[in-house]
Amino acid sequence: MTPTPALRRSAARTLLRLWPLIRPVRVHMITAVCAAVFATGASLTIPLVLKWMVDGPVSTGDLAGVWAGGAVLLLMGGAEAVLAGLRRWVLARPLARVEASFRALLHARLQRVPMAFHDRWSSGQLLSRVTSDLNQIRMFLSFPLMYLVVNGTTILGGYAILLAQRWTLGMVLLAPVVPLLVLCAVFESRYLVASLRAQDQSGDLATAVEESVLGIRIIKGFGRQRHQIDTLVGLAGRIRDTELDKARQLAVVRAASALLPELALGAALVIGVAQVAGGDLSAGTLVAFLTTALALRWPVESIGSLLAMGNEAAAATQRCFEVLDEPEEGEREPKPTAVTTTRTGPGELVFEGVEFRYPDALAGSPPVLRGVDLRVRAGETVAVVGATGCGKTTLTALVTRMHDPTGGRILLDGVDITDMPRERLRTEVAVAFEEATLFATTVADNVLLGGDGLGEADMWSALEVAQAAAFVAALPQGARTEVGERGSRLSGGQRQRLALSRAIIARPRYLVLDDFLSALDIRTEVLVEAALHDVLADTTALVIAHRPSTVLLADRVALLSGGRIAAVGTHRQLLRENTEYADLMGSGPQLRGGGDDR
């Protein structure tokens, strides 16, 4: 998906948004610009020295003057080289710092934006912004920006010298400026759009590559390699077309900015030679004039390429600011209501008329949750059961404020969760999902992520509860074993048990478990559930259950149906009294053997 909105700003205005980031290195930037301008000044002085030499010492045979002129030329050349080196040296480190701090800013924002943002954006789009776009911005700041300033100054200074030397000839050289300016203006707006398109398409390609790498088992399993290759080739083809379009646009500007000044130079040369022949102009002045004009060739020719790089940087800047402009989670919270109508106490989790509709839900579709009322008492475990797609996972996501309810409220310890700082909410409530997300680090790092200030002992006791201690101990480096990207070196059941260990390690007061044992065999599941009973004794827990065996973990069961809690009771009660529940649960032997009134 490519969520880039229509372009609203010009490239220059977009680039100006970088100023707060560049501000801390402005002294370095100004120093570098000054060095570059002086270097150019030195190079522009050379034709003037030449004029002096041709009209003076050379024509009069003054050898000492020729040596002096040569020495000045050498000095100017040396100064130009030293100043160019100084510019690079002054900028390298500060710009690397700017890139690093911009990247940190983007990364921090990605952590703080609401889940709805991540639902909307593909990973490849985000990845390309944090990597290639930032790189493009740094390159623009270190080279093209500098040269836009320097070459702009050179062109202005150069043309001023040309006009001063011979204004009629200068006007001939100035003739191409108007058509070139018009061409550059048209080019700027078109190239910016094409750059944005190319960068968005690269993001789409990154997403497709990521999906094909992560989904390689499915692709191979279904023999869909050809299809996948065709998809990637199609996406790469779109990028190629856009890049060719950019190249065509750039070629026109480059050709025009090379050809028109050349024609003007040719015309000036003919007129100048005629004037020298007619005695209206000194040979030295013509040499100086032509040398200056030649010195302006590269600055004029380079403008097209520099503008192109500026446009690409502007597109990259806009894409990065699309992320940075996204409000953080806390920024768009509705003002929380402090009054509680429900009488609720510590340790209780209460849903009060909770409604929820996904922001990107199809128009006209009903809300997923349409008035959920449920009270989970302190220390109680309530299983939520319902048909697939009825909104169970959505309900759990609301407890940790991955999304905020669009109606009603959720109370924790009697406090509306929108009243609580998110940090506090997320230390009170721990979660484990069916899709056990592990990070590409060690077992220990993954489990210890569950809380602050926890040690090895906490980790091993959490692993014991999740029946993971034995397999972790048997790993080559025990808990120090790397689990691979997304835990790829572990089985699905092992990943789920590590995710459960992470959820319970800090002994949270509230636990939200979403079908967290689905990948376990029945024997291991029974063992995990038995150990969990001790943990859950002090914990208020909401458990999403698909399997009858998970339901047995709960004190009570709530049936979610039609966006509401349709029935609450013990497992046996519901099995007897509610046909929808009985249908959902079936009547497996383990249910019948449920022991007490569960």
Ligand SMILES: Nc1ncnc2c1ncn2[C@@H]1O[C@H](COP(=O)(O)OP(=O)(O)OP(=O)(O)O)[C@@H](O)[C@H]1O
């Ligand atoms: N990010 C999303 N954007 C839009 N709609 C969504 C989003 N996530 C889920 N839905 C929709 O919300 C509804 C409820 O989804 P949810 O995952 O909560 O169901 P569930 O009861 O947990 O299903 P299952 O038992 O299959 O896991 C579904 O119709 C689903 O299509």
